[in-house]
Amino acid sequence: MAREILPLGRDRTKKQEFIKGQPDRRKRRKVPVDLQVQRLGPVLEKSFRDILDRDDIKVADDPSALAPERALVMEIIGSPARFVNAASKVGLEWLAEEVAVLHGVRSYFDPGSDPVEEDDEEAGSNEQDGVLTEADGDFLLDDDVHPADEMPGTLYLGMPTKATFETLQKLWDLYAAKKEAPDRHGDWWKLFGLLHQLRPWGPQDRIAEATRRRLSDERYRPAGQDLRLEVDLWYRGDAARRDEAAADFRSAVETLGGSVMDEFRVEEIRYHSMLVHLPGSAIDAIVARTGPIALDDDVMSIRPQSAFRFSVEKPVTEQVPDEEDDDGEPDRASIGALIDGWPIENHVKLRNRLDVVELDVADSLAPVSTRYHGTAMASLILRGDLHEDNPPLRRRLKVVPVLAPDGGVETPPRDRLALRLIYRAVEDLKAGTGGQEPSGRDVVIINHSICDEAFGFAGAVSPWGRLLDHLAWKYRVLFVVSAGNIVDPFDLPAYPTAADMRKATPEHRQAEMLRGIDGAKAKRTMFSPAESVNALTVAAAHIDGSTLTLPANKTDPYGTLAAPNLGSGLGHGFNRSVKPDVMLPGGRQVAHPTEGAVLQVHGREFADYIGQRVAMPDPTLGRLDFTRMSSGTSNAAALATRAGMLIGDVLDDSPALNAAGPWYRRDTAPCVLKALIAHGAGWGELGRTMIDIHAPAGHHERRKEAVARAMGYGAVDPDRIFGAGGHRVTLLAEDHIVKDERHMWRVPLPDELRSYAEFRRIVVTLAWLTPVSPNSSQYRTVGLSLLGGTGKSDLWEGVHRVGHQPAIGFGRRGTLIHSVYEGDRKAIPFGDDGGFEINVQAVSKMPGMTAVRIPYALAVTIEVADSINADISASVRTRVLPQAQVGSR
Secondary structure: OOOOOEEOOOOOOOOEOOOOOOOOOOOOOOOOHHHHHHHHHHHHHHHHHHHHOOOOOOHHHOOOOOOOOOOEEEEEEOOOOOOHHHHHOOOOEEEEEEEEEEEOHHHOOOOOOOOOOOOOOOOOOOOOOOOOOOOOOOOOOOOOOOOOOEEEEEEEEEEOOHHHHHHHHHHHHHHHOOOOOOOOOHHHHHHHHHEEEEEEOOHHHHOOHHHHHHHHOOOOOOOOOOEEEEEEEOOOOOHHHHHHHHHHHHHHHHHOOOEEEEEEEEHHHOEEEEEEEEOHHHHHHHHOOOHHHHOOOOEEEEEEOOOOOEOOOOOOOEEOOOOOOOOOOOOEOOOEEEEEOOOOOOOOOOOOOEEEOOOOOOHHHOOHHHOOHHHHHHHHHHHOOHHHOOOOOOEOEEEEEOOEEEOOEEEOOOOOOHHHHHHHHHHHHHOOOOOOOOOOOOOOEEEEOOOEEEEEOOOOOOHHHHHHHHHHHHHOOEEEEEOOEOOOOEEOOOOOOHHHHHHOOHHHHHHHHHHHHHHOHHHOEOEEOOOOOOOEEEEEEOOOOOOOOOOOOOOOOOOOOOOEOOOEOEOOOHHHOOOOOEEEEOOOOEEEEEOOOOOEEEEEOOOOOOOEEEEOOOOOOOOOOEEEEEOOHHHHHHHHHHHHHHHHHHHHOOHHHHOOOOHHHOOOHHHHHHHHHHHOEEOHHHHHHHHHHOHHHOOHHHHHHHHHHHHOOOEEOOHHHHOOOOOEEEEEEEEEEOOOOEEEEEEEOOHHHOOOOOOEEEEEEEEEOOOEOOOOOOOEOOEEEEEEOOOOOOOOOOOEEOOOOOOHHHHOOOOEEEEEEEEOOOOOOOOOOOEEEEEEEEEOOOOOOOOOOEEEEEEEEEEEOOOOOOOHHHHHHHHHHHHHHHHOO
């Protein structure tokens, strides 16, 4: 039986003073002027002469030369302040800035012990002394991933004119002569002092190495075969210039014998992309980074078509009884939606519980016998793992199909850009299309268990991720996104053969599997759009409800250890934030070996024996009672969505939270669900075990980082959120905050803690939505911090922040902060109004954010040992309800 969540109020009549941290006084070393002139002077001076003084040279004919109307790349050491204003003063149209890894800097410049990059911890978000501690995790620079000759940096991208180069030449000549910077151009002196390279955006930028490998892979594209690609054009500030670039590019494609299948623009994320079909010869030229497409100055990037491809090789079926549900018809608001493939609406486990919105993928395109993925996701959301015989949700699930069968797989239609389909699906749900009313007005949580298998996260937020972030902010919804399933094998050098792997003890095998995955982390990153900062990204745990025993020739990698399954994509997220956010059951997989010079393994379904049971189509006779077993991060995301909708039941049944109207119609609703889903997360014994397993990684914080990459804040125990029990009480605060503002929330402690020296736990979770700046390396425009009454991360002397969870510094980089505190050492006396203080602060380095109201939710749970014979929920309730009523006035 669900329990009540209590509202937490605050005194809104008193403005709280912002808690400021110590200013960052670290020195920012620059390259000496003489060295910069020696390194860069000859190249820049020749480029300026060729552009400005020589009529006999057409620089536009040389793709390696600087030229007007060719994107200019400034490679900057570290991450200086935002440079948009400085660019505009020299007539440079700003395109973007990106975080980057620079090569060769240390060959001429040693930044010393002081980091060159700016500290991105906002004022007041760190400990009061302003010193970065190991607990923050900010000292970790992934030096086990990047070679010693690499250094963090920033790429500034702009579109120059001839006048831009005239001004740059004058500024460079003054800088080289060690003269003072002219008025309004001081930022350029800082940039010149950190400039690693000035170069044009060229084929090596447009066509990433990963794209070349994929296009050359015979498994993806047989030699000479034609192909569809996505081509992103520079999003120019002038609409007419965008139209001109699009027309020129279409002409270039048609000249090559190709065609443009689709075109889509989204101004808010600076996205302008075309889906093109090109003959094999043109594809070969792109792989070689030559030809008119690779050299087109209007093109920003070229990549394989965004695609999610799902297939079931040999479904192992089982029929389920066709029984009426005792729970009756759904009678609660439809707060959840699924964007996926077509489900089987009349399946015995789904009937009368789906509202399908037919938009861009018609019913006729998806024969019932092919509807695997959408049916499985709907089944997991509505009923969970069918092994567990859960009652169905009491809500109808909205479904917008965006996948269709194509040659044995379910995938977005090949003649459409996937982002267009996602955009229109969300638009239809929340705003309506074609002059119709919204199809999902009350939807606040959207399951997105599809991903771009051609786009592993590599540091910059993908167009798909940017789209979800924009739509989450615009429509105030929470996207629940799967981390992605990595099918590539990883090395397992501890075992010479597969037989040795099978003979190992479960404990030894567990450790070697986890170390092998961590050792391959650079190639096992999450798939786009899992890096979306506003989304809740979900990893898959190696657990399901099957009770069958694997045959002896199959290897269970973890046994009873519910670790992240073998294929679950790894973090971190953007700016090294915590990603994935949480982990939920995703079904077990076997460790499938490949013997060679080094034994390799990868995760594989073995649906005869293990996996989560889900509804499925009958591939031959059209029956509506078939099920199968499956695994993957899609499943885990579906269960996270289910958890969110069950939490919605608790919120519905908490009268104080709905006094001013239904909770799901407030624009804080997605933050509430995100906070409460994550609120049940924790590393627990699994985290301690994994930290010990990763001991070879070295420092304790490095080992914690390896765990966080795999499961974020940890496995979610939904019972901690909506399970009944008098030894636990959960409070919820929701509000809006603006830049440089502080909200103070007073959390009452239950009277029973006055004299007991028993175990107690306090869990605090903060979630918010942020607008994003798609052409900035900052990207996330607003960050929130969570501080105790001392201005530090501690809350109350009766508990301390446990060590087995992500470091504080990583948590502050995203839009979700989750901390667990425990204590049992002594009783802590306190007065009649005893409690502790939690402060929420908003900070931003971006211009124009002063008046932007950021929705957020704060969840706090106080838990005591079962041995305390008292109902702390009732104790806190008597104190918090009057407080909430006063605070809401």
